[in-house]
Amino acid sequence: QDQLVQSGAEVKKPGASVKVSCKASGYSFTDYQIQWVRQAPGQGLEWMGRINPNTGDTNFAQKFQGRVTLTRDTSINTVYMELSGLTSDDTAVYFCASSAGFPFAYWGQGTLVTVSS
Amino acid sequence: QSVLTQPPSASGTPGQRVIISCSGSSSNIGSNTVNWFQQLPGTAPKLLIYSNNQRPSGVPDRFSGSKPGNSASLAISGLQSEDEADYFCAAWDDSLNGYVFGTGTKVTVL
Numbered sequence: 001q002d003q004l005v006q007s008g009a010e011v012k013k014p015g016a017s018v019k020v021s022c023k024a025s026g027y028s029f030t031d032y033q034i035q036w037v038r039q040a041p042g043q044g045l046e047w048m049g050r051i052n053p054n055t056g057d058t059n060f061a062q063k064f065q066g067r068v069t070l071t072r073d074t075s076i077n078t079v080y081m082e083l084s085g086l087t088s089d090d091t092a093v094y095f096c097a098s099s100a101g102f103p104f105a106y107w108g109q110g111t112l113v114t115v116s117s
Numbered sequence: 118q119s120v121l122t123q124p125p126s127a128s129g130t131p132g133q134r135v136i137i138s139c140s141g142s143s144s145n146i147g148s149n150t151v152n153w154f155q156q157l158p159g160t161a162p163k164l165l166i167y168s169n170n171q172r173p174s175g176v177p178d179r180f181s182g183s184k185p186g187n188s189a190s191l192a193i194s195g196l197q198s199e200d201e202a203d204y205f206c207a208a209w210d211d212s213l214n215g216y217v218f219g220t221g222t223k224v225t226v227l
Contacts, residue, residue: 037162037218044205044219044221045162045205045207045218045221046218047207049215059214060215061213061215062213062215095161095162097162101173102152102164102168102171102173103152103164104152104164104167105167105173107161107162107163108161109161110161
């Protein structure tokens, strides 16, 4: 069964960085892109960027350029999203989603990142 | 910063048909395919429709999508209580070089 499992909730102080992991199983990890999407409390969905797990190639929404880093470890089928310079506006649930077969076909359970002093 | 516009809410009684619109532009919906997602409270979004009108396996045929021009729509036929959720559209935007999502529509079953 194709699935994505994300790391647990994080609480960070303003100015800090957070790194969220997304482990894939049940399909060929390097064959499909993984997207990152976030959702602030009570708000809609916002695309952050994506990574090709095979090549490591990335592209990002302009809003996050220079502040988000996507990496992967093919030995453990895991993608990482690191967001730096956190502010209270970054408090949100962060989702990874695999494009295995269809765009955004499978989603992780989400990781709540809370930024608070 | 949603680029795609959806009505904030829609409602219907059980068995009715509800249609949700998603308005975009030539750089996104006008030139790329549209995907639709359902999000139940406290859960991750679920892909309902891809490539404008295709359903992944397991999605009931009560859900259908269409894409006339620079807009798209999601129809829910035979509305059921479990359809009460938030619905989002999404498409690639050639100008922004990234995906854009709709503002979201909350469907209520009366």
